[in-house]
Amino acid sequence: MLHLSPQEITAIGLSLKVACVATLASLPLAVFVAYALARWRFPGHGALNAAVHLPLVAPPVVTGFALLLLFGRHGPIGAFLAENLGLVFAFRWTGAALAAAIMSFPLMIRPIRLSFESVDPRLALAARSLGANPLWTFVLVTLPLSAQGLIVGTILGFAKALGEFGATITFVSNIPGETQTVPSAIYSLIQTPDGDAAALRLTLIAAVIAVAALAVSEVLQRRALNGGASG
Amino acid sequence: MIAVDLRHERGEFRLTAAFASKARILALHGPSGAGKSTLAHLIAGLLKPTQGRIAAGGATLADTSCGLFMPPEKRRIGLVFQDALLFPHLSVRKNLAFGRFFTPSSERRVPFEAVVETLGIGHLLDRRPATLSGGEKQRAGLARALLCSPRLLVMDEPMAALDFARRQEIMGLIERLRDEFAIPILVVSHSADEIMRLADEVIVLDRGRVLAQGLPAETLAIAGRSMEGGRFSIVSAITARGAFDARYGVTKLAHPAGEIVIAAKIGAGDQQVRVLVKATDIALAKTRPTDTSVRTILAATIAALDLDAGPLAFVTLELLGGERIMSAVTRLAIDELGLAVGSPVFALVKSVALDERGM
Numbered sequence: 001m002l003h004l005s006p007q008e009i010t011a012i013g014l015s016l017k018v019a020c021v022a023t024l025a026s027l028p029l030a031v032f033v034a035y036a037l038a039r040w041r042f043p044g045h046g047a048l049n050a051a052v053h054l055p056l057v058a059p060p061v062v063t064g065f066a067l068l069l070l071f072g073r074h075g076p077i078g079a080f081l082a083e084n085l086g087l088v089f090a091f092r093w094t095g096a097a098l099a100a101a102i103m104s105f106p107l108m109i110r111p112i113r114l115s116f117e118s119v120d121p122r123l124a125l126a127a128r129s130l131g132a133n134p135l136w137t138f139v140l141v142t143l144p145l146s147a148q149g150l151i152v153g154t155i156l157g158f159a160k161a162l163g164e165f166g167a168t169i170t171f172v173s174n175i176p177g178e179t180q181t182v183p184s185a186i187y188s189l190i191q192t193p194d195g196d197a198a199a200l201r202l203t204l205i206a207a208v209i210a211v212a213a214l215a216v217s218e219v220l221q222r223r224a225l226n227g228g229a230s231g
Numbered sequence: 232m233i234a235v236d237l238r239h240e241r242g243e244f245r246l247t248a249a250f251a252s253k254a255r256i257l258a259l260h261g262p263s264g265a266g267k268s269t270l271a272h273l274i275a276g277l278l279k280p281t282q283g284r285i286a287a288g289g290a291t292l293a294d295t296s297c298g299l300f301m302p303p304e305k306r307r308i309g310l311v312f313q314d315a316l317l318f319p320h321l322s323v324r325k326n327l328a329f330g331r332f333f334t335p336s337s338e339r340r341v342p343f344e345a346v347v348e349t350l351g352i353g354h355l356l357d358r359r360p361a362t363l364s365g366g367e368k369q370r371a372g373l374a375r376a377l378l379c380s381p382r383l384l385v386m387d388e389p390m391a392a393l394d395f396a397r398r399q400e401i402m403g404l405i406e407r408l409r410d411e412f413a414i415p416i417l418v419v420s421h422s423a424d425e426i427m428r429l430a431d432e433v434i435v436l437d438r439g440r441v442l443a444q445g446l447p448a449e450t451l452a453i454a455g456r457s458m459e460g461g462r463f464s465i466v467s468a469i470t471a472r473g474a475f476d477a478r479y480g481v482t483k484l485a486h487p488a489g490e491i492v493i494a495a496k497i498g499a500g501d502q503q504v505r506v507l508v509k510a511t512d513i514a515l516a517k518t519r520p521t522d523t524s525v526r527t528i529l530a531a532t533i534a535a536l537d538l539d540a541g542p543l544a545f546v547t548l549e550l551l552g553g554e555r556i557m558s559a560v561t562r563l564a565i566d567e568l569g570l571a572v573g574s575p576v577f578a579l580v581k582s583v584a585l586d587e588r589g590m
Contacts, residue, residue, distance in 0.1 A: 122316055125277050128303040129310040130379050131333025140329075144320050 008202060010177050011185035016209075018093060018181055019161035022100035023108075023154060030108040030153065035138075037109070038116035055167070056106040064170025067099055071171070095172035096179045100161035108157035115149025116142065147224040155217035159210055182206050232415040233257065233383060237283025237293075239273060246270065246439040254432035255409055256416045258447065260423075261436035262458065267419045270436065271387045274417065275310050276303035288382025288415065304333065309376030309414075311386040315368040317360035323371050324356040330379030340380045341412055349407055350374050366397035370404065377408065384408070386418045390425060402428055423451055423464035424507050452557050455510070456537060456545050465510035465545070467556035472503050481582065487552030492526035492582040506585055513558035514579040515546065517568055527580040531556075533572050538562050546570075548578055 004012075036042075037049055055063045071078040071089040081087040089095035119142055127137040143150075165183035172179040174188060186202045189195035234251040246266040259267045272278045274285055276292060279300055285293045287308065292301045309330070317326050327347075331339065347353050350370045360368060369389060376384055386405075390398040402425065409416060420426055426433050426447050435442040435454035443454045448467060455461035473484035475496045484491040484504065497504055519528060534555060535547035544565045546558045558578060570576065 120316070122312065123318060125303070126310065126312065126316045127318070127329070129275050129277070129306075129308060130330035130375065131304045131307070132329070133302070133304050136333070141318055145318075 004201070005198070007176055007180075008185065008198065011180050011182050011202070012205060012209075014093060014096075014177070014179075015162055015181040015183075015206075018096045018100055019158050021094075022097040022104065022161040023158045025097070026101040026105055026108065026157065027154060030105060030112060030157070031143075031150070034109045034112035034153075035116055035142075038113045039121070052109055053106045055103050060103065060164075060166025061170050063103060064099060064167035067095070067102070067167065067171040071095065071098065089172070091172050091175060091179060093172075093178055096164075096168050096181060097161075099167040099171045100164040103164045103167050104157040104160035107160050108153040111149040111152040111156065112146065113149075115146040115152075118149075119145045148221055151217055151220045151224060155213050155220075159213050162209060162213075163206070232288060233274070233417065234286045235270070235274070235283070237273065237280040237285060239269060239278065239283075240281045241269075241278075244269070244439060246273075248434075248436070248441050250434055250441055250444055252432050252434070252444075254415070254430065256405070256418060256430050256432075258426040258430035258433040259417065259419045259436060260421065260426055260433050260451070260454070260464070261442070262460065263421070264438075265436040266439045267421075267436055268387055271310075271385050271417065271419050274383070275308045275385055276301060276306045290382065307334070307338070307379060307381050309379055309381030309384040311369075311372050311376045311384065311389045313388040313391050315360075315372035317363075317368060317371055317375070319360050321360075322356070323352065323358050323360065323363070326360065326371060327356075327375050327378050330375055334379045338380050341377055341414075343378060345411070346374045346377050349411060350404055365393050366400060369393060369397070369401055373401075373404065373408070377412065377414070381414060384414050384416045386416065388419050388421070390420075390422070398425070405429060421464075423466040423509070426451065427466050427468060427507055452510075452545070452547075455559075456543075462511055462543060462545075462559040463509065465557050465559060466507050467510065469506045469508060469550070469554055469556060470503060471506070472501055473497070474501070486529065486550070488529035488531060488550035488554075488578075489527065491529070491580070491585070493585045494582050508556060508580055508585060510545070510557040510559040512580055512585075513548075513556065515558060515560055515564070515568070515570070516577045516579055517570075517574075519577050520579070523579070524581075525579045526582045527585070529578040529580070531576055531578050533570060533574045533576060536565065536570070536572055538565065548576065550578070 033052060069075050073079065073082065073090045078089055089098050123141055124137050127141045132140060163183055165187065168181065169184055174180050174184040182202055186199050189199035189202065232253050236249040239246040246269055248270055259270060261267050269278065273280055274287065280293055280295060282295045284291065291299060292306050293299055318329065350373060352370050352374055355363060355367055355371065363371065390401050393401060405416065406429065408414065418429060430447050432445065433447045433450045434444045435450060437458050442457065443450045452465050455465035469486065469491065471484035471486040471491055473482045475482050482493045482495065482497050484493065484506065491506060493506065529550055531548040531550045533546055534549040536544060538544035542561055544560050544562045546560060548556050548558055550556065
């Protein structure tokens with residue numbers, strides 16, 4: 001049963017690479033935006049909140065099309081980045097990672113923001129009065145007390161990035177070895193005569209990876225909780 | 232040690248305060264919503280004054296006239312909160328080390344061991360805050376604030392969440408901190424007996440302004456007359472020597488004005504003790520009553536009468552022997568008994584109303 005073709009192995013490897021890069025690259029920004037939304041009141045607070053959640057409510061194909069317009073070879077941002085940094089998104093695996101990051105961003109933000117909001121803001125004031133500047137206060141008090149939300153947000157984001165299909169295929173198409181992730185590969189196999197068995201194999205593998213990610217998050221959360229009770 | 236002259240506005244609330252004090256323990260008193268905590272937070276730098284100047288421990292912390300606002304982490308004001316606010320993810324030891332870590336080594340004047348010893352928290356160091364009792368948390372909170380070698384300790388209702396016994400314990404510790412570490416203390420309190428016991432000086436706030444400043448007994452008495460419900464915070468102190476009567480379990484203090492009976496054992500042997508009595512716990516009689524359960528009957532003359540068109544009369548009594556105490560009665564009673572300044576009276580205090588701790 002688990003006799004994978006080279007194309008399938010490539011798709012799995014690519015999916016993992018895309019999901020890891022998307023999650024790790026967007027995590028710092030997600031922490032910053034979640035903190036800003038949780039703790040700061042500023043003009044444009046509502047607009048930022050809406051913008052972050054847009055990919056969650058808009059059809060994925062719309063997000064993919066928007067990415068294509070903005071980050072495509074001739075798009076304003078895409079052309080600028082290609083010219084100045086040599087960073088090309090269109091029809092590359094980096095584009096798949098970008099699409100995955102944007103689609104998973106709202107799912108990452110939510111638990112992180114909630115856990116920031118659940119930390120008593122007076123603890124931060126106590127830290128300030130003890131001599132910690134705002135950055136130290138964040139690193140030593142607010143962030144560790146939000147560990148649970150960070151773990152949940154990261155795993156949710158990773159799982160979403162792994163499964164992203166609509167925006168990815170719209171933005172970077174379905175090129176084997178470059179942008180064909182597991183969902184795209186499954187889609188291609190379903191379109192092929194006699195591809196059902198292979199599609200089922202990949203589906204099972206995708207399910208196994210998702211369950212493994214969930215298990216890792218459980219372990220990490222438990223560790224964070226235990227850390228909070230003894231050490 | 233502390234000088235404040237500021238105005239702070241936030242929404243509807245407006246606080247104006249100007250005072251200076253050299254007291255070792257200065258108390259901020261007043262009803263809820265008077266601005267006590269706001270003022271404490273302004274001093275700690277957690278709030279920015281709209282206008283004005285704050286100085287403490289020889290340093291100017293904020294001065295809007297020259298755009299100076301020292302952030303809280305630079306002020307070295309040790310803050311103690313009502314609920315201690317220990318960091319829940321750190322052990323007690325790491326909580327204590329937190330402020331110390333950020334204090335430059337040249338400024339570290341308070342030794343770790345001495346603080347742990349004085350506050351009796353050595354056995355708690357490896358515990359998590361969640362496993363501590365209220366009193367233990369507050370002792371750890373005091374230690375944490377103290378270990379950043381602050382120029383001023385600011386305590387915001389440090390005992391409000393504690394029961395009677397724990398409050399006695401924490402008050403004793405605050406007195407020891409004052410004596411052993413020579414750090415001035417500002418304590419926010421709505422409790423008249425805490426202030427009477429601890430403070431050298433008190434500032435009374437009411438609806439965002441300073442109502443009175445001075446020695447605790449006098450100031451609380453002045454403020455008590457003009458503040459709604461303030462009569463309950465008028466407390467007087469009487470000093471006397473006493474002996475324990477084991478048969479009834481009471482302490483009998485000999486005072487020139489009469490015997491004072493306290494429903495507990497206080498003091499050791501023939502030690503001089505201070506007893507606190509609330510103005511609302513003193514009744515007046517023109518003749519010495521003989522058929523009453525009240526055991527403490529003190530001979531006095533009326534030294535001053537303070538009354539207006541309101542229902543209350545505040546009576547300053549001069550006890551035989553010279554000590555003065557305050558009583559709050561109704562204006563009706565004064566008129567019907569025909570009392571005036573100079574009238575001899577007897578002050579009746581229920582024994583069980585007297586606070587049993589030796590001061």
